[in-house]
Amino acid sequence: MPPKKPSRTAAKPVRPSALQAESLQQTRREHASETAEDYVEAIADLTASLGEARVVDLARRLGVTHVTVNRTLARLQQAGFVTARPYRGIFLTAEGRQLAAACQQRHTTVIAFLRSLGISEHAAEIDAEGIEHHVSPETLAAFERHLRREAR
Amino acid sequence: MPPKKPSRTAAKPVRPSALQAESLQQTRREHASETAEDYVEAIADLTASLGEARVVDLARRLGVTHVTVNRTLARLQQAGFVTARPYRGIFLTAEGRQLAAACQQRHTTVIAFLRSLGISEHAAEIDAEGIEHHVSPETLAAFERHLRREAR
DNA sequence: TACATCTTGTAGCTTAGGCTACATTTTGCC
DNA sequence: GGCAAAATGTAGCCTAAGCTACAAGATGTA
Ligand SMILES: [Mn+2]
Ligand SMILES: [Mn+2]
Ligand SMILES: [Mn+2]
Ligand SMILES: [Mn+2]
Numbered sequence: 001m002p003p004k005k006p007s008r009t010a011a012k013p014v015r016p017s018a019l020q021a022e023s024l025q026q027t028r029r030e031h032a033s034e035t036a037e038d039y040v041e042a043i044a045d046l047t048a049s050l051g052e053a054r055v056v057d058l059a060r061r062l063g064v065t066h067v068t069v070n071r072t073l074a075r076l077q078q079a080g081f082v083t084a085r086p087y088r089g090i091f092l093t094a095e096g097r098q099l100a101a102a103c104q105q106r107h108t109t110v111i112a113f114l115r116s117l118g119i120s121e122h123a124a125e126i127d128a129e130g131i132e133h134h135v136s137p138e139t140l141a142a143f144e145r146h147l148r149r150e151a152r
Numbered sequence: 153m154p155p156k157k158p159s160r161t162a163a164k165p166v167r168p169s170a171l172q173a174e175s176l177q178q179t180r181r182e183h184a185s186e187t188a189e190d191y192v193e194a195i196a197d198l199t200a201s202l203g204e205a206r207v208v209d210l211a212r213r214l215g216v217t218h219v220t221v222n223r224t225l226a227r228l229q230q231a232g233f234v235t236a237r238p239y240r241g242i243f244l245t246a247e248g249r250q251l252a253a254a255c256q257q258r259h260t261t262v263i264a265f266l267r268s269l270g271i272s273e274h275a276a277e278i279d280a281e282g283i284e285h286h287v288s289p290e291t292l293a294a295f296e297r298h299l300r301r302e303a304r
Numbered sequence: 305t306a307c308a309t310c311t312t313g314t315a316g317c318t319t320a321g322g323c324t325a326c327a328t329t330t331t332g333c334c
Numbered sequence: 335g336g337c338a339a340a341a342t343g344t345a346g347c348c349t350a351a352g353c354t355a356c357a358a359g360a361t362g363t364a
Contacts, residue, residue, distance in 0.1 A: 015197060017212050017213040019277055020194070020214075020277075020281070021212065021214060021215030022215070023280075023282075024190060038176060045167060055342060055343090056342085061173055062176055066342070066343090067323070067344085068321065068322060070344085072320090072321075086343075087342060087343085117295070117297075119291055119294050120290065123290040123291060126175045127288050129172070130286030131286045134279055134282030134286070135279060135283070138271055138272065142271050145269075145270070180321090208310085216351085217352080219313085220352060222313065222314085223314095223351080224350090224351080227350085238312075239359060239360065
């Protein structure tokens with residue numbers, strides 16, 4: 001017989017499709033909030049070190065043009081994370097500060113966790129910037145647990 | 153004096169902007185290849201279990217409509233990862249199979265690593281789907297090292 | 305063989321996030 | 335105060351990735 005006749009009436013795949021679909025949908029949702037998270041975190045960092053966040057500073061730090069920053073800030077304002085008046089600095093709302101604090105904390109934890117595995121500072125910084133947005137509360141807790149165990 | 157007069161002549165921020173910009177740019181590059189990776193991996197899985205990958209199967213597994221699958225497949229064909237003839241199944245090129253194998257391996261490693269930290273199967277599956285694309289070779293090696301250590 | 309159902313394809317819409325080019329406002333400095 | 339440079343804003347372009355609605359081909363079964 002020929003090697004593999006595709007049976008039209010689906011035999012069960014190894015990894016269930018429903019679970020992978022759920023995972024991918026969650027990943028897409030995380031990507032949708034990722035920009036907001038990186039922006040508020042950057043704004044909080046800049047405000048802490050410079051007293052305010054300006055469009056150019058954000059553009060430099062985020063690695064995009066000031067145009068991209070401007071349009072994104074408009075959305076973040078709509079979403080209630082920042083306040084901005086034309087030609088003035090950018091500031092976080094209470095909601096924005098809360099999100100920023102959570103993101104800063106998570107970012108720090110992810111980097112510390114990667115470092116604890118012996119990963120170089122440079123690679124840890126780079127990988128953490130992407131990984132952080134896909135770390136569920138359960139996984140974040142496991143990272144913290146591992147760090148506490150390491151500290152013993 | 154007022155609390156914080158923003159000095160226009162940038163004092164050095166805590167986290168250097170250049171490093172964060174580099175990290176974010178790398179994250180965006182990873183997102184650009186993410187769709188291709190998830191697709192070839194799904195095509196390989198389906199081909200292994202069903203003998204071929206069809207548009208509907210991919211749509212179900214990826215959690216999107218068949219329209220989205222169709223347009224993405226056109227791009228993957230352009231990129232040389234898959235071959236497809238109208239109304240026929242989808243198949244990987246040699247390059248596609250190579251990418252799929254690497255992604256399957258990495259996916260497996262990431263899940264095993266998360267499980268080894270005590271994370272539940274469900275959370276591990278979901279988080280791995282996002283995390284996998286942001287794991288550099290150095291970090292992947294660290295995950296494997298940790299798994300070998302655990303196995304002792 | 306006919307026909308209903310399943311599958312695949314396509315037209316056209318939306319949003320997000322990049323960009324260049326150019327206009328306008330603010331700021332620093334003489 | 336005036337002016338150049340810096341910062342900010344805006345118009346308009348691109349691509350990716352999602353969608354609904356509809357068209358057309360393929361398949362299985364009566
Ligand atoms: Mn971050
Ligand atoms: Mn990030
Ligand atoms: Mn994935
Ligand atoms: Mn991601």
